[in-house]
Amino acid sequence: MRLKATISYDGTNFAGYQIQPNARTVQGKLENVLTKMHKGQPVRVIASGRTDQGVHAVGQVIHFDTNLEIPVENWKKALNTMLPEDIEVLHITRVADHFHARFDVKNKEYRYILLHTEKKDIFQRHYSYFIKEQLNLDAMKKASSCFLGTHDFTSFCGSNSTVRGRKGAHHHRYCCHTTG
Known part of the structure; x- marks a missing residue:
């Protein structure tokens, strides 16, 4: 089953979104939590885009595949309980297996304050x-x-x-x- 999640994160203490060796990243934290939930079976997370070190995201879309039989409405609470305080799952839903967070993006917005x-x-x-x-x-x-x-x-x-x-x-x- 493929799940699409909308997440937000405070990028202050991250080396960016994408996994990097010996660095704290958003993707790394998400994948670590999902791997724990899947009893050590690695789970890959695909994002609509990447952010650099110190950059924040409000409403970034990700997707991942799972074989766990957890009701969709319970995923948000399960993930937020295990994720660090600077990452939050805002919404999660089941999507078609062909959905792709990166290729199905309709728009992106960047704000510089x-x-x-x-x-x-x-x-x-x-x-x-x-x-x-x-x-x-x-x-x-x-x-x-x-x-x-x-x-x-x-x-x-x-x-x-x-x-x-x-x-x-x-x-x-x-x-x-x-x-x-």
Whole structure:
């Protein structure tokens, strides 16, 4: 059975989402908990995307396969009981076996928060970028207009990277379309 979960996490104390050797990662914590629940049988978690060190996620989608006969409505509580406090399962549901958290993504949203004040707010230090200097709003608006439209992000990929799509097609272009 394939389960889709929506999770949130505070990335402050993580080395990112994806498993890395000798580092605390979100994927590592999720897979460790699921492996314990499956009596040592490894369980792989697939995410809709990855985050870097210190980056937070609100509503990231993951999926995993299980043969455990736990009612779907009990999975959320079971996982949240075992996960660390900086990861939370918000919702979990059964999905078709062909569902894929990465390839079936409909949209993603990224937010970058500037805290423009005279003094730092220590309670916001992990969730915003503090800037005391005067901001040039006209220049910021002009620069942000460069992000409107459709853009090709191929240059941000590895030299030989491709993504295999749902029907086996290879996608070499990574585009983003934004509107004002």
